[in-house]
Amino acid sequence: MKFTVSSTGLLSHLQAISRVINAKSSLPILDNFLFKLEAGVLTLTASDLDTTLITNMEVMQSDGEGLIAISAKILLDTLKEFSDQPLEFDINDSTLAIKMRSGSGDFNLIGQSGEEYPKTPSLADDAKGVTLPTQTLLSGITKTLFATADDVLRQVMNGIFFDISADNIVFVASDAHKLVRIKTTAAKGDEACSFILPKKPTNLLKNILPKEEGDVALKFDSKNACFTLSNYTMFCRLIEGRFPNYNSVIPTGNPYKALIDRAAFMNMLRRVSVFSNQATNLIRLDFTRDSVTASAQDIDFSVSAKESLSCQYEGEDMSIGFQSSFLIEILANLNSTDINIELSDPTRAGLIIPFDQEAEEDTLMLLMPMSLND
Numbered sequence: 001m002k003f004t005v006s007s008t009g010l011l012s013h014l015q016a017i018s019r020v021i022n023a024k025s026s027l028p029i030l031d032n033f034l035f036k037l038e039a040g041v042l043t044l045t046a047s048d049l050d051t052t053l054i055t056n057m058e059v060m061q062s063d064g065e066g067l068i069a070i071s072a073k074i075l076l077d078t079l080k081e082f083s084d085q086p087l088e089f090d091i092n093d094s095t096l097a098i099k100m101r102s103g104s105g106d107f108n109l110i111g112q113s114g115e116e117y118p119k120t121p122s123l124a125d126d127a128k129g130v131t132l133p134t135q136t137l138l139s140g141i142t143k144t145l146f147a148t149a150d151d152v153l154r155q156v157m158n159g160i161f162f163d164i165s166a167d168n169i170v171f172v173a174s175d176a177h178k179l180v181r182i183k184t185t186a187a188k189g190d191e192a193c194s195f196i197l198p199k200k201p202t203n204l205l206k207n208i209l210p211k212e213e214g215d216v217a218l219k220f221d222s223k224n225a226c227f228t229l230s231n232y233t234m235f236c237r238l239i240e241g242r243f244p245n246y247n248s249v250i251p252t253g254n255p256y257k258a259l260i261d262r263a264a265f266m267n268m269l270r271r272v273s274v275f276s277n278q279a280t281n282l283i284r285l286d287f288t289r290d291s292v293t294a295s296a297q298d299i300d301f302s303v304s305a306k307e308s309l310s311c312q313y314e315g316e317d318m319s320i321g322f323q324s325s326f327l328i329e330i331l332a333n334l335n336s337t338d339i340n341i342e343l344s345d346p347t348r349a350g351l352i353i354p355f356d357q358e359a360e361e362d363t364l365m366l367l368m369p370m371s372l373n374d
Contacts, residue, residue, distance in 0.1 A: 001037050001064035004088045007102070009057060011079040014072070016208055016232070017046040017053040020200075021072055027118070032069035034117045037062060046072070047118055051201050052235040054120070060086060066093055067114030074109055121235045124221040130164055131215050132187030134229070136360075138209040140171035140182045141202050143363065146333055148199055149175035156241040159196040163243075164189035172246045176368075178326050179349075180333075181246060183362040195220050196243055201227075201236035208232055250366060251349055254342035256315035258287055259355065262339045265292070266331040268307050272296050273324035275305035282370050283324040287313050287343075296324065320346045321370040327352075330365045346372065 014033060025031050025048065034045040040062045045054045068091055078100075088101040091111065100107040141160055149157035163170040166189060171182040205227065209216075217228040220238065227234045273283055276296035286293040292311050297304035320343060331339070336354030343350050352365045 001062070001066035001093060002088065002090050003037055003042060003062040004060040004086050005042065005057065006060070006084060007079055007082040007087045008084040010087065011076070011082075013044055013055050013057050014076060014079065017044060017055055018072055018076060019204055019207065020046040020048055020051050020053045022048045029069055029112060029116050030118070031072055032112060032117070033072050033075065034067070034069050034114055036067050036114065038065050045117070045120070048200075049118060050198075050237040051204065052118075052120055053204060054233045054235075055231055064093075066091065067117075068093075068096060068098070069112040069114050069117050070098060071109065071111075078107060121224050121226075121237075123219055123224055123226060127219045127221040128164075128189070128191070128193045129217065129219040130169070130187060130189045131217050132169065132184075134209055134212045134214060134216055136169075136184050136186040137205065137216050137218075139358070139361065140169070140184060141197075142206055143182050143333055144171045144173035144180045145199070145202055145206065146329060147173040147175060147178050147180040147365075148202075151175070155239055156196055156243050159198045159239045160202055161194065161196050161243040161246070163194045165192050166190065172243070174244070174246065177323065178330060178368070179246060179249065179366040180330075181250070181364045181366075183364075184360055186360040194243070195225060196239040196241070197225065198236065198239050201225075201234060204234060249349065250364065251344050251351070254344040254351060256287065256318050256343040257313070258292060258341045258343075259312040260292060260309065260339055260341060261311075262331055262334060262336060262354075264309055265311075265339070266328055268294055268309050269324055269328050269331070272305045272307050273328065275303045276324055280370070281324045281326075282321050282372075283327070284319060284321050284372055286317070286319045287311075287315075288317050289313055315343075318343060318346065319372060320350065321372040322350070322367055323370055326367055330367060334363070334365070 036043040042059050043056050090099040096111040098109050098111050144160050151157045161172040168185045169187050173180050212229045214230050219226045272294045277298045284295045291308050293308040295306040334354050336356045338355035340353045349366045349368050354363050
């Protein structure tokens, strides 16, 4: 088979799907891209068995049809050095010899049989489906991904929980210290259903969704999910198991509330946390009627810091401790100019909620406290 493509167009598509390929693959064939030419359309596939990413591109010219696996490293390293120009691929279907011609040179390599490449997963007949706007999916996974865990014993915590109902879709992630819940009414399902999406496919979606438009068609069964975008199709294995009841850990009826400038609060925490104990990262927050004071100390090195920031606070004076790195991470993943902090007790989780919620979205972040040694 023969085909001619744009060098930069091919590179762009291959770079997008190359993130699927592991540095050390369990099967040598997975170090390759799968090329499939059919009816003048080139389909490109990358896989690591658990996740498969597929994209299509039009070719300038084509002769014949076929299937071949080509080394990902050789292709990417070569294409990076080309300026935008037509590249002709001439592939011998029997010997798998590949000749790549540019305007000024010939490049020869050997491919592998495309028939040896793992087959694309298929979903069960009873797979469930939902359609959601690209921006809604991107917002949901971007704001929750940082809160996922790396827990060998509790695999269900290592991904984002999609809780779909007839009213909304809820994205949830937690590592037992912090929890993020994003509820959106911009999309909904036909019935109550759920699944847990692992980190790797989530990161892949985070990279390709900003370039996409329109809606994402999502289908899933008990083991796999398929995301169909305008330019990509991704199949991935889901995390099996039951996600914890996240609603049960969100405290309600919090009488102590503070309205704080997010950026100013985050910058104060960053300065004060430099002086915290490196092992605990404990930072103390003292709330009074019109201010919040952050303090930290490391007795081992005889260093300490204290800084105050004006805020609107309702309730009795209260002191609570948090791990500064987690609190700063939460604030960095919010977009609102101001935030509400809701507290009920120094031993119960604190809620961090953006003052200005985005349209059709309800964002809530939770952080477990640390004990203070008064």
